[in-house]
Amino acid sequence: MTLSNKLSDPRLFRQYAYVDGKWTHGDGGREEAVFDPATGETLGHIPWLEPHQITEAVDAAEAAFVHWRALRADERCERLLAWYDLLQANREDLALIMTLEQGKPLPDARGEVEYGASFVRWFAEEGKRTFGETIPSHIPNAALGTIKEPVGIAALITPWNFPLAMITRKAAAAMAAGCPVIVKPAGETPFSALALAELAERAGIPAGVFNVVLGEPPEVSRILCAEDRVKALSFTGSTRVGRLLLEQCANTVKRVSLELGGNAPFIVGPDMDPREAAFAAVAAKFQTAGQDCLAADRILVHESIHDEFVEHFAERMAALTVGNGLENEVDLGPLIHRQAVEKAAAIVDDAISKGATLVAGDQTQAPGENFFMPVLLTGVTHDMKIWHEESFAPVAGITAYADDDQVIEMANDTEYGLAAYIYTHDIRRIWKILRALEFGMVSVNSVKMTGPPVPFGGVKHSGLGREGGVTGIDEYLETKYYCLGALGSVSGS
Ligand SMILES: NC(=O)c1ccc[n+]([C@@H]2O[C@H](COP(=O)([O-])OP(=O)(O)OC[C@H]3O[C@@H](n4cnc5c(N)ncnc54)[C@H](O)[C@@H]3O)[C@@H](O)[C@H]2O)c1
Numbered sequence: 001m002t003l004s005n006k007l008s009d010p011r012l013f014r015q016y017a018y019v020d021g022k023w024t025h026g027d028g029g030r031e032e033a034v035f036d037p038a039t040g041e042t043l044g045h046i047p048w049l050e051p052h053q054i055t056e057a058v059d060a061a062e063a064a065f066v067h068w069r070a071l072r073a074d075e076r077c078e079r080l081l082a083w084y085d086l087l088q089a090n091r092e093d094l095a096l097i098m099t100l101e102q103g104k105p106l107p108d109a110r111g112e113v114e115y116g117a118s119f120v121r122w123f124a125e126e127g128k129r130t131f132g133e134t135i136p137s138h139i140p141n142a143a144l145g146t147i148k149e150p151v152g153i154a155a156l157i158t159p160w161n162f163p164l165a166m167i168t169r170k171a172a173a174a175m176a177a178g179c180p181v182i183v184k185p186a187g188e189t190p191f192s193a194l195a196l197a198e199l200a201e202r203a204g205i206p207a208g209v210f211n212v213v214l215g216e217p218p219e220v221s222r223i224l225c226a227e228d229r230v231k232a233l234s235f236t237g238s239t240r241v242g243r244l245l246l247e248q249c250a251n252t253v254k255r256v257s258l259e260l261g262g263n264a265p266f267i268v269g270p271d272m273d274p275r276e277a278a279f280a281a282v283a284a285k286f287q288t289a290g291q292d293c294l295a296a297d298r299i300l301v302h303e304s305i306h307d308e309f310v311e312h313f314a315e316r317m318a319a320l321t322v323g324n325g326l327e328n329e330v331d332l333g334p335l336i337h338r339q340a341v342e343k344a345a346a347i348v349d350d351a352i353s354k355g356a357t358l359v360a361g362d363q364t365q366a367p368g369e370n371f372f373m374p375v376l377l378t379g380v381t382h383d384m385k386i387w388h389e390e391s392f393a394p395v396a397g398i399t400a401y402a403d404d405d406q407v408i409e410m411a412n413d414t415e416y417g418l419a420a421y422i423y424t425h426d427i428r429r430i431w432k433i434l435r436a437l438e439f440g441m442v443s444v445n446s447v448k449m450t451g452p453p454v455p456f457g458g459v460k461h462s463g464l465g466r467e468g469g470v471t472g473i474d475e476y477l478e479t480k481y482y483c484l485g486a487l488g489s490v491s492g493s
């Protein structure tokens, strides 16, 4: 049974790129297979576009920009809201496509469709509030102010772990601002992006405003980064690739937004109920099978409650079910591919060889070759890979600490600075640690921290800029200052 036969609406499964409102083959005949990570089955194929076809996508976006930017904000809002409605109406099919290509459990995929759609609604509305300002004039008889204008064509390069929401968080902001977009999704999860394109077309988004290009990643990125007509690049993915793209954008002096890797500390204070904190830590570590930029990678527990915390963590972890995301009651799906499993195993081996204790995690129980059973390590230290690298796998590492100063130093001991968690009810401790943490986002006593109203993003090597919130749209806007001089009677305001 092919993927399209499993959908209520088979037209949501597309095996073409989408450029200028047309479904497009690769002119050179190159293509790539896409696999279900749970079963290894081939789900379908996508074309790799040739370099001239990427340039054609830029041509299409350039032409579309003229009309899209000229629409009133409320007209763009209506079309984006129509897109939002279609995402909601097709939630089951979108979730199924996502589970099949990404592996996450179906309920999580449904949650991501909701999450992804919520950015479309948010930015549809925010597009009506791209206010300029009036500046009290210091120049006689002049009026000064600013106008916000769309930056131009935006290239959006996205990862496989959140195949839909990482696109909408960028695309909706850009499109609401009046910018056409060229999306380059991860090759592992292109079908969610292509379903978004199908629904954008049905929503009345004009040809050339939402394009999806597919191809050899470095080739496509080099063209988009070198293209002077592309004015903004927004990338979500690894810090390694983010650095490369930043360099490649230097020549054309693009606006660059980077949402990169994380290595979140999860700090547990001595006053916490160890069971409550352990259950929260399990939730923060194992969502999306640990393949989450917000995953609690370094769990730092006060020494006075460490042993009890570990017991509860192990108990909760043992209750997690690993399996095909299509099956009921599955908590963790597969990792995205075999290399991810190998990387996870190497990180665990490295930690054990350097003195960490393996509390739980038996890989002989894995239900398939891309699966990795949850692992719990204690005694994790600074010299281990797990301390510095994103495992992007269900591997939890716990370390005991003695006092607040020590835990702050431990938490900040990473090149990353995306998200951090603090669990304690002591308000003085919360404030001290929150202010000292070098992270873009700090969540206190809550695993959930994201959503459309919040400015999502990191500091240090975790990125540049913010997505979502009231500032997310600014990544796609230029500020034009004006001075209207010689107005005669105007003065003083
Ligand atoms: N900060 C955030 O909001 C956020 C959100 C999700 C994922 N991430 C990060 O993404 C990473 C996991 O995703 P990934 O493995 O898809 O990342 P990745 O960097 O390997 O790939 C991301 C995108 O870049 C493309 N790409 C890969 N190699 C490239 C190259 N050499 N040149 C140009 N493009 C290239 C890929 O095809 C994909 O579209 C993790 O580090 C995770 O923390 C961050």
Ligand SMILES: N[C@@H](CC=O)C(=O)O
Residues within 6 Å of the ligand: 161, 162, 291, 292, 293, 294, 450
């Ligand atoms: N979980 C993040 C995406 C990172 O992988 C989010 O909520 O946006």
